[in-house]
Amino acid sequence: MNILVCVKRVPATGGRIVLTADGMDIDVRYLGFTVSPHEECAVEEAVRIVEAQGGATAVLTLGPPAAEEQLRDAMAVGIDRAILLETDGRDWDPVATAGAIVESIRAQEAAGGPFDLILFGNESADSGGFQVGIRTAAALGRPCVTGVKALQPGDGAVLARREAPGGGWESFELPLPAVVTVKEGINLPRYPSVPGRLRARKKEIERSTPAWTAGGLEKIVLRLPKEETTAAQIIGRGPEAAAAVVDLLTKIGVVDG
């Protein structure tokens, strides 16, 4: 099976988000970078499928030159090769992002044969557009299922399971080639080994520079939401607080007084 995974470099925000003075970006001076947990799982899933069935894996990102780091992270856990669609650091909206990815996939497939499976994270951690995987699939004329938490590749098809909105699971059988967006929980990603990191460091990265286009959604400015912080009212300490807690539960009506 020939698998492509698409990822996005994002700051590892962890604590509070701080914006740059012009409000156009997150201040990343003191931050490391990563990809979304969903995408870490997509990378892991691709590596596992190819370990079990044979094939080849590639990772692709659209981002600044520094996104090389995220591509090497993916190769350190077993992805074979990497493709970087280099930007000048500007935001690409979902339409433009999917457009550049589709163009690259077409070129890749013309040269090296089709990808049976293209994996995305369910949504990017930062802009959270919930759509690049779907747009890519539609442009390529391939079936797509989102939010997948279990994948079972078979002969010419893949079984994809996801949680149903009211609880339980729903399954889709997709003919290959297909596009699947996955969610954290589909697997537990491995940590990279030292030899894996060393191997990844030496690998070539295929680079190209797509031209920025406007996709119809244009960032004006970023804002932090109004702080809804309330200093928590301490209603007790230790087990002696139990009575105060039950009083509170009664007051708000979750137990009958």
Next chain:
Amino acid sequence: MSGSVLVVLTAPGGTIDRGSLEALTFAYALASSHGAALEALVVADPATARRVAAGLGPPFVATALIADHATLTVDHPDGWAAVIEQVIAAREPITVVGSGTERGNDLLARVGARTAMPLAANCVAVEPAGARYRVTRQRWAGSLLEDAWLDARVKLLTVAPNTVAPADPAALGTGASMETISPELSDADLAVHVTSREASQRGGISLADAKVVVGGGRGVGSGEGFGDLEELAGLLGGAVGGSRVVTSAGWRPHADQIGQTGLRIAPDIYIACGISGAIQHIVGCKAAKVILAINTDPDAPIMSVADYAVIGDLHAVVPAISAELRRRGVART
């Protein structure tokens, strides 16, 4: 109808879901600001859709659209995207509003892909500005807001969950005019569909719907440590969830994760036990009406979003609360 606002409603089991009720509130306000009529497409089989549509009417919804097709079911995401594409072509709405749930975003993204139009997902506000919209949408699951221009012939947007009050389903009127449409769907439109379902293996109330949620974090210490939380949740008729640390460590199944990459919950009370309060967790629980934190550290970040706090070891405090509920005979079991 040209110049209308179209809202997409989902109604699993024949009841309009919360996300759709929020989308209704949002879409009605937007339609009013345009002086436009609000039309609703009910994503359901025709019989269910007519039943749902019977509970819609002026001043909210002028027209309810029902799609009648021999093969189409709620399990065909591309089929419904094709229906919306055809409704857009035939009726030229200004805007299509959907819910910002997983399924709502999925559906509107498919519409955007088919029509080559942008989608602003998870909006919290919108302001018409000439031919464009100035939208405010969530990034980082709501830890950050983005103001953006949405520029398209038809504006596609979804409404971020838990950011507007859901419309009262009992006060949506009656008497919306019903129009049945007969979409033309290709085999490709119907190719992606649910082929099988499994019911939840776990009994009890679902985490997404629970009025009381007891959440555990690193401080719980182990999978077994969740026994105390299970007991309390059981006594309160609630459900147990956890932070990302907890599901990554395998102490709880991933489906129990509350946070950016898990569930966003909006219970009456969230009891956060041994949870420090990383942003990625807070965005999943901040829509709770009341947050009670139980933590040994009075300076933990969770304290800045919690309404109430108990300082102490959760493994002492939580069993004491359960015992007190039993002593007062108010446990919900």
